[in-house]
Amino acid sequence: MSYTALNLDELRRILREVAGEDDTTGLDAEIADVPFSELGYDSLALLELAGRVERDYRVRLADDTVVEARTPGDFVELVNLALAGER
Incomplete structure (x- = not known):
């Protein structure tokens, strides 16, 4: 499957899967x-x-760009720029 954008709801889902629901x-x-x-x-x-x-x-x-993302909003923007070929 190919995605064209990441949104905050999808990021929440991934964060829960990566960290575990309890965390x-x-x-x-x-x-x-x-x-x-x-x-x-x-x-x-x-x-x-x-x-x-x-x-x-x-x-x-x-990696250096990822750790510069301070907030989920920053991370979503970073991913969407990369998906658009701008990063």
């Missing part, structure tokens, strides 16, 4: 501008998230 807190609230650190995700978790998105969305994300 995710606050994902049902508005998370676009909440820092990953406040959601309980560190840089290692972000790299794991990126690996999952790369597989599912067939897109390449540079």
